[in-house]
């Protein structure tokens with residue numbers, strides 16, 4: 325009999341575990357509306373703002389590839405690496421509504437030769453690693469088969 329492992333986030337509070345429509349969780353400054361990810365809790369990233377109160381807000385689930393690379397080294401936060409480390413493609417994805425970049429692993433099987441600046445991607449959850457009782461999941465970017473032509477021209 326296969327056992328059902330409990331699905332838990334590899335990092336607590338950074339994204340929802342909604343299997344159908346997962347979303348990253350950022351913070352929105354209550355004073356100026358600037359969105360930050362990972363969540364900000366002390367100072368607003370807008371240098372012109374003195375806001376110190378933040379509300380949790382789900383980020384856009386789709387964006388466009390702004391930059392990408394083969395990750396032959398372990399990337400810094402907010403990426404959470406598997407252990408042992410396995411190379412893969414990572415992408416910095418531009419979220420238009422938030423005007424921000426979010427780094428993340430690209431789903432397994434998609435290499436850098438299948439990515440381009442402007443490639444449309446959506447957020448999915450995938451297993452990062454497992455133990456006997458838990459499946460630890462993290463967000464990854466999956467190409468949607470669309471391309472933002474304005475972005476592609478910029479490349």
Ligand SMILES: [Zn+2]
Nearest residue numbers: 353356368373
């Ligand atoms: Zn602010």
